[in-house]
Amino acid sequence: MCRKIVVTSGKGGVGKTTVTTKLGINLSKMGRKVVLIDGDVGLNNLDVVMGVENKVVYDMCDVLSGKCRIKQALIPDLYEKSLFVLPSAHAYESDDISPQGFRALVDALSEDFDYIIIDCPAGIEGGFHRAVSSATEALVVTTPHISSVRDADKVLSLLSTYNMIDIGLVVNRLRGDLVISGEMMSEGDISRLLRCKPMGVIPEDDLLLQSQADRAGRNSGCSAIAFNLLADNIENGNKRIYDCTARFRGFFSKIKLMMRNKV
């Protein structure tokens, strides 16, 4: 049975699109057939992050207006055979897509795919409700900053009004060195405050930014391991969370931290 997961956050810029793409890549590497849908109409970027912006011929809005079939709008990933992207339109506005039309599109795709991952737009307006009402599971992405956690709390209370099978928390851009030195909240602190179980923890990783900049779409940093664990948790129901503090607990790491605090 197809699993429809919406990746949302409330606050913009916390890493929804990154989590959507990396999760999709890792699930497809596990042999699953995955489609990523860009739920943001007007400010869409999923095609750019996936590196397929030059391959867009039709988009979601063309499908919903009857200009093409769904399969004509699906773009295969550059590296994974079982991963596809359904891009959104840049020229349209969010109100041009009805929730019923979007849900019908998602239901039609559910017959051919194991996973449908919807990249939800930022905010809690029409686009958010359109994306959330089409999904059965949700991943709420937050960073360890007050404004982001506050918005995630608002999103979680809105999600409770929908019939979600499962809601999980993804803490993104966590700095293990700052958690150890007591300057940043840990994923446990955030999970307790939001009263939502953590599904994944993604460390701050410069290699991730570089991989997006050169459109390779692949990275090999510590975040790659974290995304792999996240995908494994979702696919197999495990509860393994990446430990961002592990590489900062050695003897030389402690000396580095002491030196940094003294400078």
Place this chain on the structure above:
Amino acid sequence: MRKAEETALRLKKVLLQDKLNVNVEFMQVLESDLYNLLENYLALKQGSLRIKMDLTDSGDYRIKITADCDRVKNIGIVKKI
């Protein structure tokens, strides 16, 4: 206190404050429905029903309902044979 603990405490206060801002219409509907329910059993004094909503430290809502009534209504209860 470490900065992370201060941030967590500050965030907790912010989240609790957000939760306390319940919609006015929600409270009105709740009051109206409760009044109708209690009127089935008690002769309530007009305007005496009060609903107070607070938050506990753990973030749960604590609801206190107070009302004054003149008498208990005589409702027949059918016993099981």
